[in-house]
Amino acid sequence: MSKFALEKINRLEAYTPGEQPRDKKYIKLNTNESPFPPSPRVIKAVAEATGSLNLYPDPEAVSLKEAIAAEYGVNKDNVFVSNGSDEILSFVFMGLCPRGVCFPNITYGFYKVYAELYGVEYTTPTLKNFRIDVSDYLNANKTVVIANPNAPTGISLSLDEVESIVASNPDNVVCIDEAYVDFGGESAASLIGKYSNLIVARTFSKSRSMAGARLGYALASKQLIDDLNKIKYSTNPYNINRMTIVAGIEAIKDVSYFEQCRQAIIQAREYFSAELRAIGFSVLPSNANFVFAKSDRIGGKLLYTELRKRGFLVRHFSDPQLDDYNRISVGTIDDMKALLSAIKDILTDRGEINE
Numbered sequence: 001m002s003k004f005a006l007e008k009i010n011r012l013e014a015y016t017p018g019e020q021p022r023d024k025k026y027i028k029l030n031t032n033e034s035p036f037p038p039s040p041r042v043i044k045a046v047a048e049a050t051g052s053l054n055l056y057p058d059p060e061a062v063s064l065k066e067a068i069a070a071e072y073g074v075n076k077d078n079v080f081v082s083n084g085s086d087e088i089l090s091f092v093f094m095g096l097c098p099r100g101v102c103f104p105n106i107t108y109g110f111y112k113v114y115a116e117l118y119g120v121e122y123t124t125p126t127l128k129n130f131r132i133d134v135s136d137y138l139n140a141n142k143t144v145v146i147a148n149p150n151a152p153t154g155i156s157l158s159l160d161e162v163e164s165i166v167a168s169n170p171d172n173v174v175c176i177d178e179a180y181v182d183f184g185g186e187s188a189a190s191l192i193g194k195y196s197n198l199i200v201a202r203t204f205s206k207s208r209s210m211a212g213a214r215l216g217y218a219l220a221s222k223q224l225i226d227d228l229n230k231i232k233y234s235t236n237p238y239n240i241n242r243m244t245i246v247a248g249i250e251a252i253k254d255v256s257y258f259e260q261c262r263q264a265i266i267q268a269r270e271y272f273s274a275e276l277r278a279i280g281f282s283v284l285p286s287n288a289n290f291v292f293a294k295s296d297r298i299g300g301k302l303l304y305t306e307l308r309k310r311g312f313l314v315r316h317f318s319d320p321q322l323d324d325y326n327r328i329s330v331g332t333i334d335d336m337k338a339l340l341s342a343i344k345d346i347l348t349d350r351g352e353i354n355e
């Protein structure tokens, strides 16, 4: 730390991303990436785009917005594209929380970091049994940010529940972070035309196998999109690079590849959850591409450490409310079979199961 930074930067506790280790090859089930490569159409388009890297990208990314708008049946004026959906969240906290913000006490860790960074007052209603209590967000009188499905629980709210929150807060922004919605949640995108206060934030990082490209988008009323654009043009007008623009267009258009990948993840998740339960784990009912699970036979941290030794990376959170659990990203079915067999070995070695 230098002596030059603002006091609030000195005090800030930054977001800790999941490990991206380089020491050896792991089966990586710790950052909710897709185990599948991007669509072959994406790979080809990116290669072609490199020839124009001497030129700035289109700051409006019109062609990409059109592709997204067509896919979701909205107007391109209702679409904002961003450098990862983290950028949308950043802008919401930076500029759209005039009366403060509320988000669940257990959720995506970045919300708190942004609130602290931008000096936004925040409240954090507690989950009940790992579930969001909708009544905590009705008539909130401040901005509401909710991940649906929530992280790291994987549990989702129904569209009716989301709508009740949006409808009861007409004078405040309600931002629904749908990073995981393609794996089984109900999207609030259909409500965009009806509510001017709703922002739906989504990402290509998980269900479209493009975490490395950094691409997210928001669907919202034209007025809110204008606000997001104003912030973008005041920070980083060329926020989406040329390769990512074409990658996004092809990823949206390759519907069959997208369907195939997300169905494979849903199937692997259901298989893995059932198998874990069969060996005594409690597994929260997930609508995401990860499961949150614990066992009475082994602590969360110990399981994490033992799996790491065996070449599997999962995510463990040291927060005392979460530390019995691990968040395990869903990989291929073969990844999940290998992981299950490692978990069984660990329990057998410790005399917890006899085989």
Ligand SMILES: *Cc1c(COP(=O)(O)O)cnc(C)c1O
Residues within 6 Å of the ligand: 032, 083, 084, 085, 086, 087, 108, 147, 151, 177, 179, 202, 203, 204, 205, 211, 214, 215, 216
């Ligand atoms: C992964 C994730 C994001 C951010 O993803 P980007 O890679 O920045 O698009 C946002 N919200 C939640 C809840 C996430 O898990």
